[in-house]
Amino acid sequence: MIIATANRKFADLAISTNAQYLVSNDRHFDIFKKIDFPPLKVIKLKQFKKILGL
Numbered sequence: 001m002i003i004a005t006a007n008r009k010f011a012d013l014a015i016s017t018n019a020q021y022l023v024s025n026d027r028h029f030d031i032f033k034k035i036d037f038p039p040l041k042v043i044k045l046k047q048f049k050k051i052l053g054l
Helices: 005-016 027-033 045-052
Strands: none
Touching: 005 027
16 A cells, blocks of 8 residues: 555554544545555545535
């Protein structure tokens, strides 16, 4: 996986807690769109606000 070390902790946390989403505008997390495992749905802040109805 090609994720900067500084960002890896956020991906690790989201995966280990079975988070529904990882909310980030960082394009480095786009790698999760191309792989099936570990399952992690990365969405942009704009998408998350829509989900929340904001």
